[in-house]
Amino acid sequence: MPLISHFKTPCPEHINSQILQMVVDNLTDISMVAIPPSNLLYNLYQYAIGYEVHLYLEALSGEKGIAVELIVATDEDDPQTVTGFVLYLPVQGDPEACGVAYMAVQAEYRRQGVARRMLREVVGRYPHAELTCAVAKVPYFEAMGFEVVGVRATQVLMNTRDHATDGLMALLDVASIYSSLEVRQIHTYLLQKHGKRAMTDAEKQRDRHLDQLTRKANEFVRGRLGDDAVPASGPRLRLV
Numbered sequence: 001m002p003l004i005s006h007f008k009t010p011c012p013e014h015i016n017s018q019i020l021q022m023v024v025d026n027l028t029d030i031s032m033v034a035i036p037p038s039n040l041l042y043n044l045y046q047y048a049i050g051y052e053v054h055l056y057l058e059a060l061s062g063e064k065g066i067a068v069e070l071i072v073a074t075d076e077d078d079p080q081t082v083t084g085f086v087l088y089l090p091v092q093g094d095p096e097a098c099g100v101a102y103m104a105v106q107a108e109y110r111r112q113g114v115a116r117r118m119l120r121e122v123v124g125r126y127p128h129a130e131l132t133c134a135v136a137k138v139p140y141f142e143a144m145g146f147e148v149v150g151v152r153a154t155q156v157l158m159n160t161r162d163h164a165t166d167g168l169m170a171l172l173d174v175a176s177i178y179s180s181l182e183v184r185q186i187h188t189y190l191l192q193k194h195g196k197r198a199m200t201d202a203e204k205q206r207d208r209h210l211d212q213l214t215r216k217a218n219e220f221v222r223g224r225l226g227d228d229a230v231p232a233s234g235p236r237l238r239l240v
Contacts, residue, residue: 002073002083002114004121010060015072018082019057024050026104032154033206034134034213040194040202044186051182052174053102056087059172066170067092069125071118073105083109086118090126094167098126119144123160130159134213135220151221154213 011019024046028034035045059068066089073084084105091097100122105114123129123145132155133141138148146158177183191199 001076002109002112002117003076003079004117005072005074006121006125007060007070007072008068009062011057011070011072014080015082016054016057019072019085019087020050020054022082022085022104022106023053023102025107029134030102030104032132033210034154035206035209039205039209040190040198041206044183044190047186048177048183051177051180052172053087055172055174056101064172066172069098071121073109073114073118075109082106084114084118086122088122088126088129089169089171091128091165091167091169094128094165096126097128097165097167098122098130099169100129100131103131116144128159128161128165130157130164132157135216138220148221148224150225151217154210154217156217156221 010016023030027042027046027049028036031045031049033045035042055064056068057070058064059066060070069088069090071086071088072082075081075083084103086100086103088098088100091099100119103115103118119129129146131141131146132152134154135156138156138158141158142148145160147160147162148156149159149162149164150157187199194202
């Protein structure tokens with residue numbers, strides 16, 4: 001059984017570094033973009049999502065004005081080894097609600113109940129929990145007590161109840177990451193390495209991929225909830 005720790009304050013650095021490595025290693029699985037490693041933009045998105053999670057980990061200090069909590073699973077025989085994590089955001093105005101922002105389990109520790117144990121801890125604290133996932137993972141989360149309530153962008157929106165909370169969820173405004181100097185430098189490097197035509201093709205492949213994911217999620221949710229199903233808004237959002 002994994003050892004479970006709960007953090008509402010900043011983590012030790014060895015935990016942060018392992019979480020961030022897990023994030024960039026599992027970009028395709030945990031990002032709504034779900035960009036595959038074969039796409040030339042993959043490294044750019046690795047940096048962006050890693051930096052985003054880094055900002056949320058920093059927000060555990062309370063200095064960024066948002067509520068962030070973290071569940072960390074570690075190896076029973078080696079407590080210094082992080083096997084999985086769930087980063088989630090409590091909802092303002094609803095003490096029972098939260099939204100899962102990011103979750104991952106190390107590849108060698110999957111199918112051992114790590115994710116189930118971590119989510120059980122989250123729901124034990126916030127029984128009205130929400131997350132999004134790829135269509136293929138819906139049965140997995142249904143087995144954990146979540147149900148399909150709508151669609152959000154490229155993913156299926158799931159909740160432990162049949163409706164979203166009326167509370168307010170504060171998010172970091174991370175849109176500027178994609179226009180940052182670091183991202184521009186990565187893009188310039190990729191452009192010099194692969195050429196303009198290859199990078200343009202990569203962007204088109206990404207866009208087609210996003211369109212396919214969005215269409216698949218919408219078709220799935222309509223199949224579950226009927227033709228009148230509409231994109232679910234979830235909790236009201238406040239960018240910080």
